[in-house]
Amino acid sequence: MPKFWDEYHLPATLDDALELLARYDGRARVIGGGTDLLLDLKEEHYSGEQPHYAALIDVTRIAGANEIREDGGWIVIGCAVTHTQVVASPLIQARATALYEASGVVAGAQIRNTGTVVGNVAHALPAADSAVALAVLDAQVKRQKAKGKSGDWVPIASIYLGPGKSAIDSTRELISAIRFRPTDAQEGSAFTRIMRPQGIALPILGMAARVQLTIVNCQLSITNCAISAGPVAPTLFRAMKTEEFLRGKAVDDATLDEATRVLLSEAQPRTSAHRATREYRVELLPTMLREVLTRATQCANEPMHQ
């Protein structure tokens, strides 16, 4: 295997990382856990490309970046936080359950111990488990371009330009953190996915839901909700029509049935070679929607531990 990078830096501060990126002027690349990037480099090599960087800038030693914290009504996940940390966090379990469930099924234990949630987002695969979950949490990512600036919080959807194509230029900028609002009282979220037993690390379909409930005339009713699925589009997909339909509806079988019809009208899954047919994904959508809505509703009804 050829050398894909010449130098490896472990900056201790965000400023140091940004300064290194500036100094290499597009010839270096940000690395988190590396579990996606390093495999991608090998695949690029095997497909005849010659990937090479002057340096990798490892952002996992940046002071404070390995923390999950609450800040001004947000849950903030630093760029060094691994999937394992997310799964172990009682805060995420209780108040971002979809992300907890998604991170829990990412690859195996070893990858979860190394791979970061931010890195997963930077990789920009719309079917990535954590991406699907973060979509319903209306997450934002912090883009850091230049040293000394505080960075901009932008909606997560804005960085997904296409499969594996990110608006973040990882040779010049980085995502320093992700944030989202924790689910509140009477609010819950859930994630599910279906894998192909014959392989391909990406799921056939992943889906997440967040619901907020209220009791109207002794009947549970949805005041707000978010539904995402992947891959049903080249970018992060939010089922806006289905969400709109569900708002104000009672939580019952009739609503669920109708919601699946709305979802099928707006989600346009495609056939992907070696992975799944469009028809199969269409069959799965209603089943999975029922599952995530049911579980998100249960989650909303549970007392909050955090």
Added chain:
Amino acid sequence: MPLLNMIVNGKNVAVDVEPHEYLAHVLREKLGLTGTKIGCEEAECGACTVLVNGAPVVSCIFPALKAEGARIETIEGLAQSPILALSEAEGSNLQSPTSNLHPLQKAFIEHGAVQCGFCTPGLIMAAKGLLDQNPNPTDDEIKTALKDNYCRCTGYVSVISAIKSVVASRQSPVASGESPNHPITQSLLAVVGKPYPRNDAVAKVTGAAKYTDDYKFAGMLHGATLRAKFPHAKILRLDATKAKALTGVRVVLTHEDVPGSKNHGLIFNDWPVLCYDKVRYQGDAVAIVAADAREIAERALELIEVEYEPLPVVDNPLDALKPDAIVVNDFLGHGNLLKHIKVDKGDIEQGFAQADVIVEREYHTPTYEHAFLEPECAIGRVTDDGRIEVYVGSQIPYEDRRQIAAALAIPESQVRVIGTLIGGGFGGKEDIMGQIHVALLARATKRPVKMLYSRRESMIAHPKRHATTIRLKTGAKRDGTLVAVRAEIFGDSGAYASLGDKVMTRAATHAAGPYAVPHVKIDCYAMYTNNPPAGAFRGFGVTQSAFAVESNMDILARELGMDPIELRRKSALRVGATTSTGQVVRDSAGLLECIRLVEAEVLKNTAEEQGSRGAGEKIPPAPALTCSPAIRAWGFAAAYKNTGLGGGAPDKSTAEVEVYDDGTAEIRSAAAEIGQGLPNVLAQITAEELGIPFERVRVLLSDTDLTPDGGPTTASRQTAVTGNAAKFAARGMREILARAASERLDAPPERIVFRDGVVGVILSEAKNLVSVNETLRSAQGDKWVTFADVVRWARAEGRATKYRFEYTAPETKPLGEAGDMHFAFSYAAQAALVEVNTETGEVRVLKVVAATDVGRAINPLALKGQVEGGIVMCLGNALTEEYVVEQGRVWTDRLARYKMPSIKHVPEIVSFVVEEESSVGPYGAKGVGEISSIPTTPAIINAIYNAVGVRVYALPVDQDKLLRAMKSGARQVR
């Protein structure tokens, strides 16, 4: 070069590393900690798992500098103090003391969770990482933590029980935890039949065990192989000038540099050592390089200029058979037809005329990859006296020697093949891969040369399991008596013969299943194509035909309105029955007992668990498509598999026993251990015959200078054939010792007994061994001595202390001639409880009940591992595995695209051992390596039908198609 500081296994380490190096390489190459294995370099297999600050990570894609300041734990650090004796005792069977092992290491040994051992360090480290964080994990937590640690041998059952036993013993230190659940077999024998843990297990759980890539030699160069750019093309021009000019490149060799035979091959010499006229598959070797470093050798490959003229690609056996097909390989002079195999018994027309019900179906099986955890590696070296040494983990060391010598045009005596430990084989390490190449490179450079295949290269290059199309017609009378079987089998043997004709012969001869069928006609076509060659893979063709046979049997049962188990019982092979090839079964036919045991267990289960249905019930209900999301059902299948080469091939093995003054013995044979447990089998047999404790027997395998030829590790033959060689060698040795003892003890040799390291004289007319033993122990005074004493007497008297025996298995007949085609068959029946999710099409196997007739269990612990591992591998065959080639281009060129069963797939396994002794094998033993991995697939497929009424005709089960079939009401998946 940056300095990397780490705390490795408690010690501060500072080491210069390249910025682009990975932790696995630093540990292995710079710190010499080769216990950390590299299986894929793509974060899939988990063999390289180490702990970084307590957390398991895959070190193969962990940049070394990421570990700056970190606390690293590797397998070598687990035992309380370093086990120095291990490297010295390498190849020795003498158990190192296990007292200082970590509890996980001990438990892995005791529970039989170690087979080939290549995945073992990674599994143990992942388990340690779990237990350090979570001292009391649930089963589910264990499975979640170990999900990314592939083990291809054990089937994980013993891994789970080993970990649970450690958890249990920590909770109640007085109790020693869950004790290994060893099947108990009744035996009067002293050593044979006992579940001794593996004699190489200590080395394997501590990381001391050395596989080929763990060897290093001074001045060693690194090789690389240029693979074909096209699956089928003429080579017009080959120019290595630029590659040779690259700094660090020592030599570049092409076909012109092969002095001897330009081709190699196990049966037919049809496979170019280095391609000369054309390339026939993507993995074909075109040129080889030796350079100072692997990276340089790989860069040199890019500089070799090859001009090709691409040719049309033949990508399936049916197309290959067409009269106008492009010829892939005409080595045999009959185009793409490698072999047309015919089985003819009775009168097929008359047979079907007698049939009341006829079932005719077509089945497809894809190509499968062995995915042994250790990629191929070979090291070539020229010795001071000019001989060639090749270190390699090969299933057939003497065949390697023959082929190396032929290619180099030197006598076989000038080649020494030294077998290293093998990290899994399953039939995939029988053919030449790098063996000849490293010999050529070493001779050209006068330096040792290592050729290590990447996982990608391994997946592209080595022979696979044949993809097949099987048209099967089964006819029965109203009462269920089978009357006729007609089959057409088309096997994709790929670009070269490998063992293709033998594999397809087995597919054909077993295509009527383990049943007596009076009229059989089978035509099987092994075809050359531009796909990777297909050769041996556990099951050897029978895996494919059994899927078709046992599916047809269930379809037939339904059409007859008959219980599918009863249908099988009616025609099951038994003593006196005649196989499809006209062989009369004379002994050791335990199929009916296997069927009985499995049926009884399933009935017990279905009685306990209402709601599941299928095999256990007398008449299976008509399946109905229902709305319940998960439906469970049982499915049943039976199988048989030959032990030994058969078909007229001389089946020989030679073993040599030497005894020593310290009362120990060594048994030697060039027979490969690929994880199956052969060293224990040979040690136990030798100990039994010499009457010494198991621990006093060392085993030396697979060195063509030091060990006689044990023949190939294939056809489930080693326990029977080399087992017999060991038995007769040890018995011969004992007779010599008995003569020595006879004089000193003043008793006729026939009254001298050897038992437990003691030699004595039978004083009473004992009838069996137990009373002999008692007599022995009560013997007085000078009437008993130690085994060591007798060895010393023998030596003092100038008697031989070494005895060699060449064992030849009973003669067999080629297919088509009357008589025995095989000297023994193993039998099995299995039932699988399957759950199908009717909303997603997902299939889960919850339980497998297995009964396996192995003749005699030499080591029940190893046997259990073979059965569990075989079942889980065959579960993968049904549900997860598929090697995809498109127009000769390998799509499945990485492990991420070839999913094997993980620990998450493991069903509950209930395993019964049936011991219908064979008159041939040692103590009645037959093979077990393959039989356990044959019936699982059809049992699962039949269960799926019983659950949801959809018949799967093409493997593996595609949940996408299955769900759409269920939803559309289609009753089949093709």
